[in-house]
Amino acid sequence: VILGLVGCGHIGGSLALALRQAGAAGRVFGADRDGAAAARALSLGIIDQAASVAEVAAAADVLVLAVPVLSIPACARAIAGALRPGAVVTDVGSTKASVVRACAQILPRFVGGHPMAGSERAGPDSADARLFAGKRVILTPTAGTDRDALGAVARMWRDVGATVVEMDPTRHDAVVAAVSHLPHAAAYALCAALTGEAPELAGLSGGGFIDSTRIAATPGAMWVDVFLDNRGPLLSLLDAYRDELARLRAAIAAGDGAAIAGLIDVARAARARIVS
Amino acid sequence: VILGLVGCGHIGGSLALALRQAGAAGRVFGADRDGAAAARALSLGIIDQAASVAEVAAAADVLVLAVPVLSIPACARAIAGALRPGAVVTDVGSTKASVVRACAQILPRFVGGHPMAGSERAGPDSADARLFAGKRVILTPTAGTDRDALGAVARMWRDVGATVVEMDPTRHDAVVAAVSHLPHAAAYALCAALTGEAPELAGLSGGGFIDSTRIAATPGAMWVDVFLDNRGPLLSLLDAYRDELARLRAAIAAGDGAAIAGLIDVARAARARIVS
Numbered sequence: 001v002i003l004g005l006v007g008c009g010h011i012g013g014s015l016a017l018a019l020r021q022a023g024a025a026g027r028v029f030g031a032d033r034d035g036a037a038a039a040r041a042l043s044l045g046i047i048d049q050a051a052s053v054a055e056v057a058a059a060a061d062v063l064v065l066a067v068p069v070l071s072i073p074a075c076a077r078a079i080a081g082a083l084r085p086g087a088v089v090t091d092v093g094s095t096k097a098s099v100v101r102a103c104a105q106i107l108p109r110f111v112g113g114h115p116m117a118g119s120e121r122a123g124p125d126s127a128d129a130r131l132f133a134g135k136r137v138i139l140t141p142t143a144g145t146d147r148d149a150l151g152a153v154a155r156m157w158r159d160v161g162a163t164v165v166e167m168d169p170t171r172h173d174a175v176v177a178a179v180s181h182l183p184h185a186a187a188y189a190l191c192a193a194l195t196g197e198a199p200e201l202a203g204l205s206g207g208g209f210i211d212s213t214r215i216a217a218t219p220g221a222m223w224v225d226v227f228l229d230n231r232g233p234l235l236s237l238l239d240a241y242r243d244e245l246a247r248l249r250a251a252i253a254a255g256d257g258a259a260i261a262g263l264i265d266v267a268r269a270a271r272a273r274i275v276s
Numbered sequence: 277v278i279l280g281l282v283g284c285g286h287i288g289g290s291l292a293l294a295l296r297q298a299g300a301a302g303r304v305f306g307a308d309r310d311g312a313a314a315a316r317a318l319s320l321g322i323i324d325q326a327a328s329v330a331e332v333a334a335a336a337d338v339l340v341l342a343v344p345v346l347s348i349p350a351c352a353r354a355i356a357g358a359l360r361p362g363a364v365v366t367d368v369g370s371t372k373a374s375v376v377r378a379c380a381q382i383l384p385r386f387v388g389g390h391p392m393a394g395s396e397r398a399g400p401d402s403a404d405a406r407l408f409a410g411k412r413v414i415l416t417p418t419a420g421t422d423r424d425a426l427g428a429v430a431r432m433w434r435d436v437g438a439t440v441v442e443m444d445p446t447r448h449d450a451v452v453a454a455v456s457h458l459p460h461a462a463a464y465a466l467c468a469a470l471t472g473e474a475p476e477l478a479g480l481s482g483g484g485f486i487d488s489t490r491i492a493a494t495p496g497a498m499w500v501d502v503f504l505d506n507r508g509p510l511l512s513l514l515d516a517y518r519d520e521l522a523r524l525r526a527a528i529a530a531g532d533g534a535a536i537a538g539l540i541d542v543a544r545a546a547r548a549r550i551v552s
Contacts, residue, residue: 220540264496267467
């Protein structure tokens, strides 16, 4: 299988490395709009050849679009005319409804995908062949999805140790709004709210702060796209979160320990259900 | 040094274990309002003898009050009459202004303390002798604090591998409101806001969700007290956080990618300053 990688960053780079280590990729062609990133991916052994998007499309049996979600439709148009017959295309974007809708019209054998893995790091230097081991990958086929293409993409993810789950694209977006997009938005806003705090804070943060805000260290490029593309589900959850914060604030202001304890119990139960 | 432990939970138990392993504690007497917890601490080798609070006070050279913060003043009153001459008393509570004010009036050799370490776990079974290694401990002496007592408490924390920092009690409360109490409140509210979400979420959370909400798994007993006792600084920060969330929500609703990117940059810079 000749692999084509469009976007040689954290997720794309990790997938290429993992497929190579699993012996599941032959030659790997990589493109990146940032030429330095493609060169770095080449020198790190993530790809065998840095090429243009059209060259990658012409060479690959399986193409992975690992670019910010709002760039995916243009990327699909850029490769459409150059693809080999039978080539399978997938993506790793954090939203699926608009991506699948757009790509299905452009590419005959497209399968939407989203690995539930990642980190706050970015760029080819952060590529990690173990990133997907034991993690879930959501694939979002629709009635029109080519079944062979779906099988090929599912096999690719299983080859790197992931478990494949299928889900409707719209349902996917609602789920990740809750378990990923809301927590990222909350962590960014929390850190931004601490901008004016005095320098004594530096170095006094415990593990709780570090862990709970680690996702706020993620560079903004991909997250601007995610927040904009998934704004419907995300805005609803931000409103629910605002209301819950207001409830907690009111209980604290009123000195109502029983109300605080009740909210904490509800929170712990909800988390236990989601994380289990 | 005979150690007296009032409260045999996660922090108190970890400290006793760590002092024993460092060879810095002789006999350890432990009390807990939950008799089963004291018995468990005894069987785990955290304490040598389970006793009443008065017995612990009568036996110990150094007493550590490791109970929820709103229980500390009553605890101080309970031990005051039974203390050995020269006995040093400290605490591990997450707030300091009210604790230090109350205890200074009751105990002649009291030093307020707060280890910047912990986890979402609770009870003697979660005691971890390595919990404080490499961590900071904030001590909050005032003009009236006995200097020998301060030295003894600082030595105790250095014996378990921690670095001691001194800070004014009120300043301490403002700092921890930012790096600890606000993140805990935010994580509890976030999880509570997801209560109504569909069961598909279970098992699909990635590492980002698990890490960012881990602190929301902490049992509520100590946090109700912390939120109530530190409500002044915490309410101000909750308001700043509410405003920042509203700003992010407005940018997303307006489709303003530049505003979202700007907020993310501010958040990342603030976090880098605090965590560094």
